[in-house]
Amino acid sequence: MGLGAALVAILPLIGVVATALGDGQADIALSDLSRYALTSVALSAQVAVLTAVLGVTAAWLVVGHDFPGRRWLSWALALPLAAPAFALAYGYADLFDAAGDLRIWMRGTLGVDMPFEMRSLGGAGLILSLAFYPYVYLAMRAALLNQSSQAIEAARMLGASPARAFFQVALPMARPALAAGVALAVMETLADYGAVQFLGVQTLTTGVVRAWFVFGSVEAAARIALPLLAFAAVLMWIERMGRSGADHDSGRGRWRPLTLQPLPPVKAALATGFCLMLVGLGLVLPLGWMAHTMIDITPEWPRLIAAARHSVGLAVIAALVTVALAALLALGSTRHPLAARIASLGYATPGAVMAIGLLIPAAVLWRLVPGSVGGFGMGIALLIYAYAARLMAAAFEPIEAGLTRVTPSVVQASRMLGRSETGTAWAIQLPLARGALFTAALVVFVDVMKELPATLMLRPFNVDTLAVMADNYARDERLANAGWPTLLLVLLALPAVLWLTRKISTSRPGEP
């Protein structure tokens, strides 16, 4: 069963590779492909460096120092995860538009202009970094919290200044977590469609979507997707390596939290300011600006409400299906350790690539099951399939962690008392891991709410989600209109993200 769940995740990838390597017609110039790839690499490099600096600094401040607001900032710093990257792109592009009020004021009053445009590679790198730094922050925060404070205290006792203790001991020991966090941020960068498309930066993912929509060529899309898959596999490998190295020496021994370093007033104010700036730039400023521009506009309520219902409906169904599959995977993971590894490939795969992989079998099925009703059902099913295949690994992680806390002897006791393997799973393991199942469902829910490219490519005709609706408006440069679905999306995702970040920020090593 677990193996079957893993197959769900891997089948679309096989489809992509087979199509790309097949001899179908695909008129894409090598120069185009390499231009897309270079842009993707350049963007990823920027995001990697910037998220690493921002995320590590924030984590080190919050974990090791005392300053005003530290407690609530430690979870607020993860809140930008509630906003899709395209929301930030809309907000910043509009706020810093060359013809916008801010730039006119800057030129008129200050006599200076912005040194660079938001609608550029550099601008996209900045915006995506602000959107994705929480991945690095959360990974580093967990690693620094998990580190026994003894290593840092030992460094201090051996004459190291706080800075030397950080750079020579704390940071090298957390290097695996840093690699994993940056890998996640870069994965999201490669997978992003909405933001880069809007900012006019042509990455491999925009290439895939364009090949499908503009040229209607699955083969061309698959060929562009191929290098993307290769990057994704490398990142997945880095992330895995990081994970396996993360437990060296951290879990053993008496755990005690780092003694918070009190900061003198000026430094404390700078620390608070830096964290506030991250939350402000990653969430409050761009969304606030969008809210400011959209209040003059009356939204198309029926469309907006329908889109919200579609978004929530799809996200809930996807969460249920994905958690069920991930639970199967986790229950079977002791017997099929490879299955989890395979499923994790899905997580690294951009949604656009997943969609391409599903379009090929879908085309066949559509021909077999004609008629609009069948087509509608098929479209929804494909969409759920794509979400599940992509997010199974993300749901697997908390579920597996929850299941490993059920000690083997408890499971064996149930078997000795006459329950079957399935009966034990229902009666013992899943109820004990229900908190983890809920966490996993929320993770999937939030990610599906924010998902754009796969939804765009696979959704049945006339089924718009909030993300799709925002994207449609943004394409027409009706940014004020795009504000409504974008903000509604964030508001709907925010409670789940709040719950998740609060949970993360209160958890301690060795506890759920």
Place this chain on the structure above:
Amino acid sequence: MTDRPTLTATGLARRYGRDAGVHVVDLTLVPGQVTALLGPSGSGKSTLLRLIAGLEAPDAGEIRLGETVLSWPGQTVPPEHRGIGLMFQEHALFPHKTVLGNVTFGLSHLPRAEARDRALDLLRSLRLEDRAKAWPSTLSGGEQQRVALARALAREPAVLLMDEPFSGLDASLRAEVRDALTPALRAAGAAVLIVTHDAEDALAMADHLVLLDQGEVLQAGTPEACYLRPVSLAAARMLGPVEALPARVDGDAVATPLGRFAKPEGEATGWQLLVRPGDVRLADQGVAATVVARRFAGNVTDVTVVMIGPDGEHRLTVSHAGPVPAIGQPAFLALAPDRALVVPA
């Protein structure tokens, strides 16, 4: 060995919300001497260690090293500028540095070659020279222990603090490692403070013993003095099992179920007699009792007896080497006057 300063802590106090912490503790650490701080968990011994290390600042009192004030209320010289070494309970070796890298970490003020030579010398003295290039994760528990000691000693600290140094080792290795480390500690000439909850470690290693409970010093002195002349039941219990029997003042002596003993100097509202299981002997004559339980424990047998005195029944367990009467049979108990521990009740 150069003259090294003495560390004195006076009136030291540190409180946490509801946790014990320490209340007003005085402590002196003399160069070349091993002081053991013995206390159960929660007694405040780790807090005291962290205060001396400079990892925390005291609420009251001060710590001096020679003439230099290291800590005063709310303030502390940062750990890297105190000249105090700390060996952590879990060793806290840096997993990303080799054994040599760990030992030279604290020698960054020296030229590289000199730091290396000093580290290798130390490793050699601790029989670790062949592990210099090894990673900490490949070392045995005893080896990690010695690397941690070498790392702490490399900076030639005036004071060396050791937090539960033997807790990670299993019983068979424990005594061996302990006896191997003691000469190295003495040779270093530092004032050594060992924090432990294990009475055997404390008695075996210490020149000077401090008994700490609930943030207060119960007794301080040589291990022999603490063992043979405890000041209270609580202090006596820290160094091994002990049973208390009532004692009634009778002139300048006290009368107890085990006989009359000299009353110590000083005033108290009441007195009691403390008895360690090995100190009472079964003899041909003495205080009459009845055997009610026996437990064979190898070289001794633990015998539980009941004595009937004027003020009721008293139950006592005695560790006796040699033949033991059967259950229900009479036994005669004798306690040597120099083993009679009479303390305030």
